Amino acid sequence: MQLSCNNNHFILLLQLCSINFMGVVRNTKAIQELTSLFLDDEKALSVVEIVNQLSSKMNKTTVYRALKRLEDDEVLHSFIDRDGLKCYAKNRDSNKKEVHPHFHCKSCGISICVPFEYEIPKYQSHKIESAQVLLYGKCDKCL
C-alpha cells in the first residue's frame, strides 16, 4: 500500500516535470520560428504580419509571449507604425541607440530601421523616458 502510494507520487512528479519540459520546448521552438522571420536586418514586421506568417505553427498568445521575451532579452525592439500597429525589428549594432527613427513607406507599407542617431531633446525639468520618430514617405523601390 505504502509502495503504491509512493509510486503514485512519483508518477505525478514525472507528469509535472514533463509538462514543464514540454512548455520549455514549445517556447524555445516559438522563439526559433520567430527569430527566423527576422533574417533581414532592417525590415520591421508588424504583429499582424508575424501572427499571419506563424498562424499554421502556433497561436496568437504564444506569438505575443515569445515577442515579449525577445524584446525583454533585447533581441528585438518595437515601435508603433503609422497605422498604429506594433512593429518589431532586430537589434543590431547600428540601431543599438536607444532612439533611432523608423521609416514607413506609404506605397508598399514597408517599415525599416533608419540608422541615424537621434537625441531626445531636453524639456525643462521634465523627464522624458522614451520617444519615437517615424519618417513617412516613399521608399527607393516605390519612387
Ligand SMILES: [Zn+2]
Ligand atoms: Zn515602398
Ligand SMILES: [Zn+2]
Ligand atoms: Zn528599429
